[in-house]
Amino acid sequence: MSDLIDPKGGALVIANARTPNGMPLDLCLEGGLISSFAPRDDQGSPGVERLDAGGRIALPGLIEAHTHLDKNFIGLPWVRNETTSVRAERIVNERRLKRELGVDAGLQAERQLALALAHGTTHVRSHVDVDPEVGLESIKGVIAAREAFRGRVDVEIVAFPQSGCLVWPGVAALMEEALRLGADVVGGIDPGTIDRDPVAHLDLVFGLAARHGKPVDIHLHEPDELGAFCLELMAERTRALGMQGRVMASHAYCLGALPEKRLATLLDTMAQAGVAVMTAGPPGMPAPSVQRLRAAGVGVCVGTDAVRGFFVPYGSGDMIERLARVTERNGMSRDEDLEAAFGLITTESAAALGVPDYGLHVGAKADLVLLEAETLAQALIEPPRDRIVIKGGAIVAGTPA
Numbered sequence: 001m002s003d004l005i006d007p008k009g010g011a012l013v014i015a016n017a018r019t020p021n022g023m024p025l026d027l028c029l030e031g032g033l034i035s036s037f038a039p040r041d042d043q044g045s046p047g048v049e050r051l052d053a054g055g056r057i058a059l060p061g062l063i064e065a066h067t068h069l070d071k072n073f074i075g076l077p078w079v080r081n082e083t084t085s086v087r088a089e090r091i092v093n094e095r096r097l098k099r100e101l102g103v104d105a106g107l108q109a110e111r112q113l114a115l116a117l118a119h120g121t122t123h124v125r126s127h128v129d130v131d132p133e134v135g136l137e138s139i140k141g142v143i144a145a146r147e148a149f150r151g152r153v154d155v156e157i158v159a160f161p162q163s164g165c166l167v168w169p170g171v172a173a174l175m176e177e178a179l180r181l182g183a184d185v186v187g188g189i190d191p192g193t194i195d196r197d198p199v200a201h202l203d204l205v206f207g208l209a210a211r212h213g214k215p216v217d218i219h220l221h222e223p224d225e226l227g228a229f230c231l232e233l234m235a236e237r238t239r240a241l242g243m244q245g246r247v248m249a250s251h252a253y254c255l256g257a258l259p260e261k262r263l264a265t266l267l268d269t270m271a272q273a274g275v276a277v278m279t280a281g282p283p284g285m286p287a288p289s290v291q292r293l294r295a296a297g298v299g300v301c302v303g304t305d306a307v308r309g310f311f312v313p314y315g316s317g318d319m320i321e322r323l324a325r326v327t328e329r330n331g332m333s334r335d336e337d338l339e340a341a342f343g344l345i346t347t348e349s350a351a352a353l354g355v356p357d358y359g360l361h362v363g364a365k366a367d368l369v370l371l372e373a374e375t376l377a378q379a380l381i382e383p384p385r386d387r388i389v390i391k392g393g394a395i396v397a398g399t400p401a
């Protein structure tokens with residue numbers, strides 16, 4: 001890390017980079033922002049640091065739109081995964097593991113953030129458990145990790161009632177307290193199958209969001225028509241509260257299993273209400289089609305869901321690796337489709353999450369990743385190990401040549 005460059009209030013000039021479509025690119029970063037794309041002749045002057053990108057492709061810092069920083073096994077001895085495929089049993093098993101192993105949410109969050117950063121991720125949205133057993137300890141741990149990574153990774157915390165809100169007395173009050181402590185987003189989960197009352201669950205979640213002026217992000221694994229009904233209820237509440245563009249349906253498996261006519265109408269409703277979808281490209285489950293969501297005008301983004309998680313052990317923490325699973329799942333193989341897919345972990349994701357001042361344009365935050373690859377399609381199929389990560393105009397990971 002001694003080779004990292006921090007211009008400390010000066011300018012960082014990145015020369016000899018390339019745009020995502022391969023054109024030559026010079027960037028100047030100042031005051032934490034991209035200040036120009038013009039080559040500069042004052043490189044080497046006091047206060048001006050220079051980085052030769054060696055032809056690397058510049059992308060805005062990658063976005064992890066959905067993970068669980070508080071529960072992973074990164075850096076811990078191997079734990080045998082003996083969970084069943086039944087979600088309710090997995091949730092009980094997960095609570096038991098956390099209790100028995102004494103998993104430290106803050107430490108695990110730091111480990112996962114370090115992994116994400118090394119792969120070029122500079123923005124993470126993490127759901128963090130709130131339940132009567134863990135109380136607010138996981139929220140406090142991840143808030144501490146967020147502070148430790150301030151200036152390297154931006155972390156959005158979703159107060160997540162993993163075990164339900166209505167079936168456990170006291171969870172609503174804990175959610176309220178989590179928001180006061182510093183959670184950024186109101187979470188929810190399966191209003192029908194976990195809380196068994198979709199209207200009451202969603203009224204509670206959206207009520208909290210409205211009172212605190214926060215966005216909503218709901219885990220929706222509900223199947224078929226039950227899932228469609230929940231999405232309609234979410235769209236209704238989004239419109240009624242003027243929350244267009246601030247509501248996410250995470251997973252929304254039902255969108256991969258509805259009859260065509262029902263799907264078309266529902267996607268139209270979601271597009272008009274500004275309800276976006278996060279997909280992890282899950283194997284073995286129905287999943288929304290990225291192409292259909294885009295064509296309907298529904299915002300879409302990609303998250304890992306977990307990295308060495310309690311439910312599922314897969315994942316390296318690399319958003320490019322995760323993106324490849326999504327493109328494969330969606331039957332994409334043409335280079336132009338693979339290259340456009342990077343929007344799902346950059347600009348489209350920023351729009352779906354409401355990340356401000358994001359992108360590769362003058363005035364955007366100077367958060368970048370430089371990838372050594374011939375083209376973005378190649379980077380997706382052969383993810384480069386060599387990545388230079390820039391946050392707020394300073395190099396925060398990777399070693400420049």
Ligand SMILES: [Zn+2]
Nearest residue numbers: 067127219305
């Ligand atoms: Zn999740």
